[in-house]
Amino acid sequence: MSTEVVILAENLGKRYFLTHRRGGRSQYTALRDVIADGVRNFFSAWLFSKDRSRWTDKEEFWALREVFLEVKKGEVIGIIGRNGAGKSTLLKILSRITEPTTGCVGLKGRVASLLEVGTGFHPELTGRENIFLNGAILGMTQAEIRKKFDEIVAFAEIEKFLDTPVKHYSSGMYMRLAFAVAAHLEPEILVIDEVLAVGDAAFQKKCLGKMGDVAKEGRTVLFVSHNMAAVTQLCRNAIHLQNGRVVDSGPAANVVNRYLASGQSDAATVDLRDFPTRTGSGTVRFEWGEMRGSEGEARRDFSIGEDVIVAFRFQAGAGFHERQVRLAIQLRTSDGISLCNMADMDSDFAIKDFCGAETISVRLPDVRLYPDTYYLSLWVGSITNIDVYDWVRDCLSFEIVGGGQLTTRTLPRSAGLLFWTPTWTRLPAASSPSTARSFQVPTL
Ligand SMILES: Nc1ncnc2c1ncn2[C@@H]1O[C@H](COP(=O)(O)OP(=O)(O)OP(=O)(O)O)[C@@H](O)[C@H]1O
Ligand SMILES: [Mg+2]
Structure with a gap:
């Protein structure tokens, strides 16, 4: 490898502004904002109409x-x-x-980048035309591109569709061609x-x-x-x-x-044999853990309201003869708040005939948490809770990525943690408490 530096980046930073608009039907609206906005609307909509920034929460990111x-x-x-x-x-x-x-x-x-499927491709142009277009963008001459042309087409395996506009390609074909172009045009x-x-x-x-x-x-x-x-x-x-x-x-x-x-990976399955952040005697140890969807498939991304399954296996060392062990799972948010501690006994589950190794599946039903990353720690100990055999911290994680079937509105994590859908009822006026004071409109 040469010692010539070809990329030098210094103190790179990229800031975005995330805008949470208040008051929109599909956006998050806190109750206090509904009340406050209602009062503002009533008196002085004109006051705010010229200054939309007062209606939005801008978050630097x-x-x-x-x-x-x-x-x-x-x-x-x-x-x-x-x-x-x-x-x-x-x-x-x-x-x-x-x-x-x-x-x-x-x-x-020259930099050739393949950032998203077909970046730099023109949908109306054919595969052939896009190869030439991309070559030209990379600063190559027609002769240089022609020299590489057959190799690109053969690699992409799109001979038959060479003269079809790429908008008709399947995503796989698109990808093949995009990769072939980026890799063969000698950037x-x-x-x-x-x-x-x-x-x-x-x-x-x-x-x-x-x-x-x-x-x-x-x-x-x-x-x-x-x-x-x-x-x-x-x-x-x-x-x-x-x-x-x-x-x-x-x-x-x-x-x-x-x-x-570190448990920071996006892997649904984690080998826990050498997992570093753990305490306990080690007489029983977790071997692996896996996040699963309701069909048992390994995955980490869920929508609000889905069932999340945690599967894991643990094994006892040679000198371990206890017939009972107790299990628990701790769940926390990405900012470290402990959400709950799920112990086997609270779900009427107990292992009373342990003989050295077990594989367990725990279904967390209808998980109603706001979009964020959630971390799980696994615990196995004695039936008395006195001896901790193995406690592996934050070894599994899953992502709540959206409202799924339950909602399409935006759900900034700053707005809450629990997604609840309580029962709302409109009461007749007669059911107001007798002591309720009527709302007084202040005079301006
Ligand atoms: N145009 C944008 N406006 C606001 N936020 C953005 C924009 N583009 C990216 N972000 C945010 O910047 C962060 C980094 O995004 P980026 O796409 O670089 O992540 P990534 O590491 O490539 O993730 P992935 O593994 O999911 O591809 C994310 O939180 C993303 O939501
Ligand atoms: Mg990315």
Whole structure:
């Protein structure tokens, strides 16, 4: 690998303003706002009409913060982190698709980026025309593009559809062509965001192979992925982003291992054998844990009101002979608030004939929590609660991503934690308490 620096980013930051509009039908509205707004409306709508900012809550939000990055020619860097960590934002800044709020980027060479399916593709143009268009955007001559043309078409396996407008392509075909163009048009820097999420296993394998070739040719690759095996296999180094900041960097295998062990990963299944944050005697130990949907499929993203299943396995060491163990699960929010402690006994569940290993499934029904990330800790101890055998903290996590069947309104986490749908009833006037004072309209 050369020592020539091709990407130099200093103090990169990206700020967004999140707007929570009050009063809209589909937006969050707190009860106190309904009352306050009602009074305002009644007296002085005109007063506020010219100043809409008074009707909105603007929240400053840093998607990226103080990121320094130096990438050498021929380096293949993996960028990992949870959903919303800022990975795509970083790639967009590096590809000059968006401007940073702070800091600056220096780039040496042509950058081809594959950020979303078919970025840079024109839907009305055919596959053939888009290949030429993208080549031209990358600064290549017609002759250079023609030289690569057959290779691109063969890689994308779209020969038959070459003269069809890409808007008629399936998402897989779109992706194949987009990847083939980005990888074959010899950019000096190739920026790839989560391509492996689309396409079948064979295509994913082919993409990984191609990215490896690109790297071998001495070109630089930045690769964002949630596929930890691919990151470890393909990248020499990696950085871990968390809440917009770089929290770890170094050889890819080490960064990936620390990321998985920290419970910060987006993995639904977690190997708990070497999980670091745990206490207890270790006479019984958790082996793995998994978040599942109601059909038993491994997943971490849920809508409000869905059933969330936690499955795990634990095993006793050789000298352990107790026939009973007690289990508990602790649930907390992303800002550390303990939400509940679910003990097996409260659900009339007990293991009375334990003989060394158990696999358990716990269904949390109708989870009515606001969108956020929630963390689970697993506990196994003696029936007396005195001995803690194993207590693995924040080892599993799941995401509530939206209102699902229950609501389409926006639900900022700052507005609450529990999504309740109480019964609302309109009462006749006669049912007012006799002592109720009538509402007095103050004179202006
Ligand atoms: N245009 C925008 N306006 C407001 N917020 C934004 C905008 N674009 C991104 N964000 C926010 O910035 C944060 C970082 O987003 P980004 O897309 O970089 O995350 P990511 O690490 O790529 O996540 P994922 O793994 O889900 O792709 C998120 O909280 C996202 O909601
Ligand atoms: Mg992203």
